[in-house]
Amino acid sequence: xxxxxxxxxxxxxxxxxxxxxxxxxxxxxxxxxxxxxxxxxxxxxxxxxxxxxxxxxxxxxxxxxxxxxxxxxxxxxxxxxxxxxxxxxxxxxxxxxxxxxxxxxxxxxxxxxxxxxxxxxxxxxxxxxxxxxxxxxxxxxxxxxxxxxxxxxxxxxxxxxxxxxxxxxxxxxxxxxxxxxxxxxxxxxxxxxxxxxxxxxxxxxxxxxxxxxxxxxxxxxxxxxxxxxxxxxxxxxxxxxxxxxxxxxxxxxxxxxxxxxxxxxxxxxxxxxxxxxxxxxxxxxxxxxxxxxxxxxxxxxxxxxxxxxxxxxxxxxxxxxxxxxxxxxxxxxxxxxxxxxxxxxxxxxxxxxxxxxxxxxxxxxxxxxxxxxxxxxxxxxxxxxxxxxxxxxxxxxxxxxxxxxxxxxxxxxxxxxxxxxxxxxxxxxxxxxxxxxxxxxxxxxxxxxxxxxxxxxxxxxxxxxxxxxxxxxxxxxxxxxxxxxxxxxxxxxxxxxxxxxxxxxxxxxxxxxxxxxxxxxxxxxxxxxxxxxxxxxxxxxxxxxxxxxxxxxxxxxxxxxxxxxxxxxxxxxxxxxxxxxxxxxxxxxxxxxxxxxxxxxxxxxxxxxxxxxxxxxxxxxxxxxxxxxxxxxxxxxxxxxxxxxxxxxxxxxxxxxxxxxxxxxxxxxxxxxxxxxxxxxxxxxxxxxxxxxxxxxxxxxxxxxxxxxxxxxxxxxxxxxxxxxxxxxxxxxxxxxxxxxxxxxxxxxxxx
Amino acid sequence: xxxxxxxxxxxxxxxxxxxxxxxxxxxxxxxxxxxxxxxxxxxxxxxxxxxxxxxxxxxxxxxxxxxxxxxxxxxxxxxxxxxxxxxxxxxxxxxxxxxxx
Numbered sequence: 001x002x003x004x005x006x007x008x009x010x011x012x013x014x015x016x017x018x019x020x021x022x023x024x025x026x027x028x029x030x031x032x033x034x035x036x037x038x039x040x041x042x043x044x045x046x047x048x049x050x051x052x053x054x055x056x057x058x059x060x061x062x063x064x065x066x067x068x069x070x071x072x073x074x075x076x077x078x079x080x081x082x083x084x085x086x087x088x089x090x091x092x093x094x095x096x097x098x099x100x101x102x103x104x105x106x107x108x109x110x111x112x113x114x115x116x117x118x119x120x121x122x123x124x125x126x127x128x129x130x131x132x133x134x135x136x137x138x139x140x141x142x143x144x145x146x147x148x149x150x151x152x153x154x155x156x157x158x159x160x161x162x163x164x165x166x167x168x169x170x171x172x173x174x175x176x177x178x179x180x181x182x183x184x185x186x187x188x189x190x191x192x193x194x195x196x197x198x199x200x201x202x203x204x205x206x207x208x209x210x211x212x213x214x215x216x217x218x219x220x221x222x223x224x225x226x227x228x229x230x231x232x233x234x235x236x237x238x239x240x241x242x243x244x245x246x247x248x249x250x251x252x253x254x255x256x257x258x259x260x261x262x263x264x265x266x267x268x269x270x271x272x273x274x275x276x277x278x279x280x281x282x283x284x285x286x287x288x289x290x291x292x293x294x295x296x297x298x299x300x301x302x303x304x305x306x307x308x309x310x311x312x313x314x315x316x317x318x319x320x321x322x323x324x325x326x327x328x329x330x331x332x333x334x335x336x337x338x339x340x341x342x343x344x345x346x347x348x349x350x351x352x353x354x355x356x357x358x359x360x361x362x363x364x365x366x367x368x369x370x371x372x373x374x375x376x377x378x379x380x381x382x383x384x385x386x387x388x389x390x391x392x393x394x395x396x397x398x399x400x401x402x403x404x405x406x407x408x409x410x411x412x413x414x415x416x417x418x419x420x421x422x423x424x425x426x427x428x429x430x431x432x433x434x435x436x437x438x439x440x441x442x443x444x445x446x447x448x449x450x451x452x453x454x455x456x457x458x459x460x461x462x463x464x465x466x467x468x469x470x471x472x473x474x475x476x477x478x479x480x481x482x483x484x485x486x487x488x489x490x491x492x493x494x495x496x497x498x499x500x501x502x503x504x505x506x507x508x509x510x511x512x513x514x515x516x517x518x519x520x521x522x523x524x525x526x527x528x529x530x531x532x533x534x535x536x537x538x539x540x541x542x543x544x545x546x547x548x549x550x551x552x553x554x555x556x557x558x559x560x561x562x563x564x565x566x567x568x569x570x571x572x573x574x575x576x577x578x579x580x581x582x583x584x585x586x587x588x589x590x591x592x593x594x595x596x597x598x599x600x601x602x603x604x605x606x607x608x609x610x611x612x613x614x615x616x617x618x619x620x621x622x623x624x625x626x627x628x629x630x631x632x633x634x635x636x637x638x639x640x641x642x643x644x645x646x647x648x649x650x651x652x653x654x655x656x657x658x659x660x661x662x663x664x665x666x667x668x669x670x671x672x673x674x675x676x677x678x679x680x681x682x683x684x685x686x687x688x689x690x691x692x693x694x695x696x697x698x699x700x701x702x703x704x705x706x707x708x709x710x711x712x713x714x715x716x717x718x719x720x721x722x723x724x725x726x727x728x729x730x731x732x733x734x735x736x737x738x739x740x741x742x743x744x745x746x747x748x749x750x751x752x
Numbered sequence: 753x754x755x756x757x758x759x760x761x762x763x764x765x766x767x768x769x770x771x772x773x774x775x776x777x778x779x780x781x782x783x784x785x786x787x788x789x790x791x792x793x794x795x796x797x798x799x800x801x802x803x804x805x806x807x808x809x810x811x812x813x814x815x816x817x818x819x820x821x822x823x824x825x826x827x828x829x830x831x832x833x834x835x836x837x838x839x840x841x842x843x844x845x846x847x848x849x850x851x852x853x
Binding site: 376 | 770773774777778781791792793794795796797816819820823824826827830831834
C-alpha cells in the first residue's frame with residue numbers, strides 16, 4: 001500500500017542477467033527509477049573496479065562536450081533543447097560517439113589556431129597600411145623615445161608623430177594605443193643607430209620607399225593583401241559557425257547519453273561478474289509493490305538486446321535494514337524534504353509528513369499573522385508555481401531553494417491570511433467587519449458593578465471576528481493581546497505535543513510492542529494530561545465564565561500553587577472543590593514518574609533471571625557477555641524519563657515563541673506604518689500626494705525586505721524547530737537512510 | 753530617434769510590480785479615508801483646535817479625512833503613470849532582447 005502515512009515496504013532482490021543484455025537492462029531500470037543497487041564490492045577501491053576505464057572514457061567525453069558548449073556560448077549559437085527520450089547506446093555506439101567527439105574537438109582547435117594567426121597578420125598589415133610613415137611605437141613609450149633621440153642626435157633630426165587612427169576593428173581585437181612617427185635625419189650610417197634604438201623600444205619599423213610612385217604601389221599591394229586576409233577570416237568564421245551549429249543540434253542529446261552511460265558503468269562496477277564472464281549478479285532494494293514493474297522492465301531490456309535468456313529475479317530474506325522510501329508527488333515532496341533534513345525516518349516508522357503539511361504552515365501563520373503580508377506572499381508563491389520551469393533555468397542555488405519550497409510558501413501565505421483575519425491585522429490596520437460588541441454605556445455608571453459583558457460576547461465572536469477593530473487604537477491593546485496570544489500559544493503547544501504522543505501509540509501497535517503501550521504510552525499520556533491538559537482546561541474555563549476583573553485569579557499563580565501544595569484561605573478559587581482536584585492531579589502525575597522509571601527495567605531483569613535459570617550454568621558466562629548490562633538499561637530508562645518529564649515543561653514554554661514572534665511582527669509592522677507611511681498621510685496640503693508616492697515606494701521596499709523576507713525566514717525557522725524538536729521527540733526515531741534509486745530523470749535534472 | 757530605453761529588464765519589472773501594488777493599495781486607502789473609517793483616525797492630521805469647536809468639530813474632522821483621501825487618489829493616479837511607463841520599458845526590453853538574437 002503506497003501512501004504518505006508510512007514508508008514503503010522494501011525487499012532485497014537478486015538479479016541475474018547476461019553480460020550482453022546488461023546495458024539495456026540497467027538502462028530500462030534507470031528509466032523506471034525504482035531500484036537502488038547495493039554495492040557488492042565494498043572493499044574494492046575506485047581505481048580497481050572492473051569498468052574504471054569506461055568511466056574514464058565517459059568523463060573525457062563530458063570534458064569535450066563542455067568545451068564545445070563553451071565555444072558555442074562564445075559564438076552566440078543557440079543550443080537546441082532535446083525533445084524525446086533517447087535510447088542508451090550500446091558498446092559499439094560508445095566508440096562511434098567517442099571518435100565523433102575527438103574529431104570535433106580537433107577541428108575546432110585547429111580552426112581557432114588558424115583564426116588567431118590570421119588575425120595577427122591582419123593587424124600587422126593594418127599597421128603598415130594606415131601609416132606610410134616610418135614606424136609604430138606604443139604611445140606611452142613615445143616621450144622616452146623622443147628624449148633618447150634628442151640625446152643621440154643633439155637635435156639634428158626632425159620627428160613627427162601622430163596618434164594612430166584607432167579603427168573599430170582594431171579596438172575590437174584589443175590592440176594597444178599606438179603612435180606613428182616619421183624621422184627625417186641626415187646621413188645613412190645613423191640608420192643603424194635608429195634601428196637599434198627602435199628595437200630597444202620595441203617599435204616596428206617599416207621601410208619607407210623613396211619615391212611617391214613606389215609608395216602608392218606599396219599601398220595598393222597592402223590593401224589587396226588586407227582584403228584577402230579579411231575574406232579568409234570571414235570564411236573561417238563562417239566555417240566555424242557551421243561546425244558549431246551542426247554540433248549544437250545534438251549536443252544536449254549527446255550530453256544526456258554520456259551521463260546515462262557513465263551511470264550505467266558506475267552501476268556495473270557495483271555488481272559481481274560471474275567466473276565465466278557471462279553472468280552478472282546484482283542485488284537491489286526495491287519496493288514490494290513495484291516488483292512486477294521491475295520484472296517487466298528487465299524483460300523489455302533483455303528483448304532489446306536480443307538475448308534469449310530472460311533475467312532472473314530472486315527475492316531473498318535479509319536481516320539488514322532496508323532504506324526508507326516515501327512516495328511523494330510534486331506537492332508533498334517539499335514537506336518530506338524538510339522532515340528528512342532533520343533525520344530520515346526509520347524503516348516502516350510513521351511518517352510525520354502528512355501532518356506537517358497542515359501544522360507547519362499553521363504554526364508559521366500564528367507567528368506571522370497579517371492579512372496584507374500573507375496576501376503578498378500568496379501571490380508571490382502563485383507566480384513562482386506558474387513559472388517554475390523557466391525559473392529552474394537560472395541554476396542559482398537560492399532560486400532552487402525557493403522553487404523547491406513553492407508549495408510550502410503558498411500554504412504559508414494562505415494560512416497567514418486566515419490568521420491575519422483572526423488577529424484582525426492587515427499592514428497593521430484592522431477591519432470592522434462584524435461590528436463591535438463592546439458596550440460603552442455601562443462604563444458611565446459611576447456606581448454599580450461593571451459587568452464584564454465583553455467576556456461573554458468574546459466567546460461568540462471567536463469564530464467570527466475575535467478582535468474588534470477598535471482595539472487597534474486602544475492604549476491598553478498590548479496587555480490584552482499579550483494575554484490572549486500567550487494562552488493561545490500554550491493551548492496550541494500542548495495539543496501539538498499530545499498529538500505527538502498519540503502518534504507514538506500508532507508506532508507501538510505497528511511494531512507489536514504491546515508492553516511498551518502500557519509502560520510508556522499510558523504513563524506519558526496521564527502525566528501530560530493531568531498537568532498540562534488541566535492547564536488548558538483552566539485557561540478555557542476562565543475564558544468562559546464571568547468574573548470580576550479586580551478579583552480574577554491569575555492562572556499562572558494557580559498553577560504554581562498547585563505544584564507547591566500551597567492552599568491558603570484568601571486565595572481566590574475558580575470553582576468549588578478545586579483544592580481536592582488539584583491534589584489528586586498532582587499526586588497522579590508524581591506517581592507516573594516511578595512507573596516510567598522503574599517498571600520496564602524491572603521486567604527485563606525478571607525475564608533475564610528466568611532464562612538464566614533455564615539455560616543452565618555452562619552457558620551463563622556466554623549469556624552474560626552477550627547481553628547489555630542492567631546498569632546500562634537503568635541509565636537509559638532514567639535518561640528517557642527525565643527527558644520526557646522535564647521536557648514537558650520546557651517544551652510547553654518553548655511554544656511561547658509563537659506569542660513572541662507574532663508580537664514582534666505586529667510591532668514591526670505598526671512601526672513601519674507609523675514612521676514611513678503616516679508621515680506622508682499627515683501632510684494635508686497638495687505636496688502630500690508627491691510625498692505619498694515616494695514614501696509608499698519606501699514602505700513597499702521595507703515591507704518586502706524586513707517584514708516578508710526577514711520575518712518570514714525567522715518564523716519559518718522557528719516553526720521548523722518546533723516541529724523537529726518539540727513535536728518529533730515524542731515519537732520519531734529518525735535513524736534510517738534514504739532510498740536513492742538509479743533514476744535517469746533525477747540525474748539529468750540535478751546535473752543540468 | 754534616441755533610445756527610449758533607460759532601465760534594464762529587472763528594474764522595469766520591479767517598477768511594474770511596485771506600481772500595481774501602489775495603485776491598488778492607495779486606491780483602497782483613498783476609499784477608506786473618504787468613507788471616514790474610524791480605524792484610520794491616527795493618520796489624519798487633526799489638531800486640538802479642530803476638536804474644540806462645538807457644532808463644526810465633526811465637519812472639520814470629516815474635511816480633513818477627505819483631504820487625505822484625495823491625496824491618496826492623486827498618488828494612485830501618479831502610480832498609474834509610473835506603471836504605464838514601466839510597462840513600456842518592459843516591452844522595449846523584450847523587443848531589444850528579441851532583436852539581438
